[in-house]
Amino acid sequence: MDSFLRIAAGLVMIAVGMGLARIFRGSQDADRMMAVQLLGTGGIAVLMLLAGSKTGAAAIDVAVTLALLAAFATVAFVKSSQTRGGKEPEE
Amino acid sequence: MSLALDIFTVVMVVAGLFFFYAGSIGMLRFPTVESRLHALTKADNLSVGFIALGVMPQMAEATDALKLLLAWALILFSSAAASQLIAIAARRNRRRDP
Amino acid sequence: MSDVVLHGGLILLILSLAVMTVVTRDTFAAITAFVVYGMLLGLAWVALGSIDVALTEAALGSGITGALLLRAAVCLRDKEAAAEVRRPGRAAHRVSGLVCAAIAAGLAAMVLMLPDPAPSLAPAVMESLPATQVKNPVTGVLLAFRAWDTFLETVVLVLALVAVWGMTPDALWGGRPGELRQHAHDGPLVFLARVLPPVGVMLGIYLFWIGADEPGGKFQGGTILAAMWMLTLLAGLTDAPPVSRRWLRAAMVAGPATFLLAGLSGVVFASGLFAYPPGFAKPVILLIEAASTVSIGVTLCLLAIGPPSRPANR
Numbered sequence: 001m002d003s004f005l006r007i008a009a010g011l012v013m014i015a016v017g018m019g020l021a022r023i024f025r026g027s028q029d030a031d032r033m034m035a036v037q038l039l040g041t042g043g044i045a046v047l048m049l050l051a052g053s054k055t056g057a058a059a060i061d062v063a064v065t066l067a068l069l070a071a072f073a074t075v076a077f078v079k080s081s082q083t084r085g086g087k088e089p090e091e
Numbered sequence: 092m093s094l095a096l097d098i099f100t101v102v103m104v105v106a107g108l109f110f111f112y113a114g115s116i117g118m119l120r121f122p123t124v125e126s127r128l129h130a131l132t133k134a135d136n137l138s139v140g141f142i143a144l145g146v147m148p149q150m151a152e153a154t155d156a157l158k159l160l161l162a163w164a165l166i167l168f169s170s171a172a173a174s175q176l177i178a179i180a181a182r183r184n185r186r187r188d189p
Numbered sequence: 190m191s192d193v194v195l196h197g198g199l200i201l202l203i204l205s206l207a208v209m210t211v212v213t214r215d216t217f218a219a220i221t222a223f224v225v226y227g228m229l230l231g232l233a234w235v236a237l238g239s240i241d242v243a244l245t246e247a248a249l250g251s252g253i254t255g256a257l258l259l260r261a262a263v264c265l266r267d268k269e270a271a272a273e274v275r276r277p278g279r280a281a282h283r284v285s286g287l288v289c290a291a292i293a294a295g296l297a298a299m300v301l302m303l304p305d306p307a308p309s310l311a312p313a314v315m316e317s318l319p320a321t322q323v324k325n326p327v328t329g330v331l332l333a334f335r336a337w338d339t340f341l342e343t344v345v346l347v348l349a350l351v352a353v354w355g356m357t358p359d360a361l362w363g364g365r366p367g368e369l370r371q372h373a374h375d376g377p378l379v380f381l382a383r384v385l386p387p388v389g390v391m392l393g394i395y396l397f398w399i400g401a402d403e404p405g406g407k408f409q410g411g412t413i414l415a416a417m418w419m420l421t422l423l424a425g426l427t428d429a430p431p432v433s434r435r436w437l438r439a440a441m442v443a444g445p446a447t448f449l450l451a452g453l454s455g456v457v458f459a460s461g462l463f464a465y466p467p468g469f470a471k472p473v474i475l476l477i478e479a480a481s482t483v484s485i486g487v488t489l490c491l492l493a494i495g496p497p498s499r500p501a502n503r
Contacts (some may be wrong), residue, residue, distance in 0.1 A: 001100065003099075003191030004100075004101065004104070004191075005104070005146070005206075006104075006191040006192055007191050007194060007195075008104050008107075008108060008142075009195045009239065010191075010192070010193070010194025010197075010198055011108055011111075011194065011482055012108065012111055013113040013194065013198035013199060014130070014144075014194065014198055015108075015112050015114070015115040016202070017202050017376050018114075018115040018116075018119060018200070019114070019115045019119075019131070020110065020205075020225070020317065021117070021119075022118045022119050022127070023118070024209060024222070026124075028124060028182060028184060029181075029184055029217060029253065030124045030128075030177050030180055030181035030184065031124060031127075032217070032218055032221040032222075033120075033173075033177045033180065033220075033221065034127065034128060034131055034177060035221060035225050036221060036224055036225060036251075036255075037131060037132065037174070037177070038118075038131055038135070039225050039228045039229065040166065040169070040170070040228070040251070041131075041135040041138075041139055041166055041170065042111070042134060043228055043229075043231070044166055045135075045138065045139050045142045046195070046232055047232070047235060048103070048139070048142050048143055048159055048162065049142060049146060050235055050236070051146065052100075052146035052149035052150065055238065057150060057151065057152065057155040057242040058403055058404045059240060059243075060155055060158045060159060060162065061158070061240070061399075061405065062159055062235055062240060062243045062244055063158075063159075063162045064158055064162045064165065064392060065247045065392065065396075065413065066162075066170065066228070066231070066245060066247050066251065067161075067162040067163075067165035067166040067308040068165050068169070068385060068388065068389050068416075069248065069413070069416055070166060070169050070170070070173070071168075071169030071170070071173045071381055071385070072251065072252055072385075072416050072419075072420055073175055073224055073251045073252075073256075074169075074173040074177065075173075075176065075378060075423055075424075076255050076256040076259050076423070077180075077217075077221065077255070077259065078176040078177065078179070078180045078378075079259075080157055080217075080259040080260070080262065080263050081184070081217070081424055082180070082183070084489045100494035133429070161388075165385075165388065168381070168384055169381065169385065171377075172377040172381040173377075173381075175376075176377050179377075
């Protein structure tokens with residue numbers, strides 16, 4: 001079971017890599033913010049799988065931290081992308 | 092019992108992996124920012140849920156299993172909000188320089 | 190064997206993100222790449238088994254660093270266009286590339302030349318850990334064996350904030366940092382800023398509390414608290430307090446002051462400076478950690494939002 005979970009974690013990593021490759025080909029700010037979100041979900045999946053393996057349950061605390069702050073980074077990006085090209089009222 | 096739980100874990104994790112790859116293929120093939128956002132925030136959250144459920148029986152402590160659910164709930168909330176924020180930002184940028 | 194895919198994938202992604210951070214021209218894109226890079230480093234630390242470091246990296250990397258760098262980028266925007274005009278020539282690029290490559294090669298060589306197994310104090314730490322009554326060796330080292338260093342680190346954070354506040358124009362001294370609070374409307378941002386902080390505050394306190402026995406501690410907990418405060422500020426649900434408020438300053442120095450008092454009391458009640466009375470080590474450590482969690486939370490958030498930029502009474 002241990003090696004199954006660790007291989008699954010590796011496979012999630014590859015899926016994340018595929019997504020990242022697409023994201024950084026894009027030139028829009030929105031594409032790049034998606035990278036942070038992708039890493040948030042993918043990273044949490046990897047951490048959950050590792051927590052079930054011999055790495056130990058403490059990895060879940062990292063997953064919860066990442067889940068809590070995944071949106072925070074996006075918020076910071078969206079806020080500064082707002083001020084980036086001149087102020088405009090938000091919808 | 093333990094065998095049944097292991098089978099449950101394998102099925103759930105494989106289902107999670109399936110949706111992760113579905114999401115990533117969507118990211119690679121969908122044409123617009125909004126459709127890629129859709130692939131990212133819907134498919135990936137579903138697969139995190141499957142993986143959380145799958146790993147739960149492998150945890151020694153009940154509190155650790157509950158923390159898996161907490162992480163999933165948090166990412167559901169935050170991705171839903173983040174995808175809206177990103178979509179708003181994408182639309183604003185397009186209006187500014189079409 | 191089963192780790193080949195995970196470790197290989199991590200290494201590949203970390204290296205490509207590092208390259209991307211350096212070669213990208215657009216500041217915003219470089220910062221996004223750097224934040225993703227930090228998240229990947231957090232995963233790498235878990236894969237290496239250092240959960241304490243991973244927690245710090247996850248909390249700081251996705252919480253504060255991004256916000257801090259973005260603020261800097263927004264401040265520099267006008268000057269950046271001017272700097273773009275007089276870009277260094279090809280020769281300067283080559284020389285700086287060579288110097289960086291040489292430094293990287295030197296560092297790599299040093300790591301490879303370390304004796305195998307590397308010299309380690311880990312056995313000595315594990316042997317003396319019971320005396321500190323905490324079960325997490327990282328906390329034991331940070332708060333007991335090298336308490337003096339950790340104390341100075343908590344002071345550095347406050348000094349950094351003093352330096353940032355030193356940038357305040359005279360007229361605004363004692364004012365409020367950050368942008369003017371906008372009217373909070375409904376929307377995804379306000380929704381997040383209402384749902385996440387209760388969970389975040391709980392998680393921050395939990396990480397501080399569990400730090401005595403398992404991976405966690407004041408820094409990880411404090412960083413999460415700082416990020417939650419910033420979230421409510423960004424959403425416009427709360428306003429930053431004027432920097433002249435007494436409670437704010439008390440919160441800033443609570444951690445270092447408690448640490449210093451505990452350290453000095455060692456001269457009277459134990460064998461010397463920063464020695465804890467035998468049998469009371471754990472309560473003292475917990476007290477220091479609790480006060481430091483508050484101080485780190487307040488200080489990090491104020492560092493990230495910058496010096497006062499508008500008068501105290503709007």
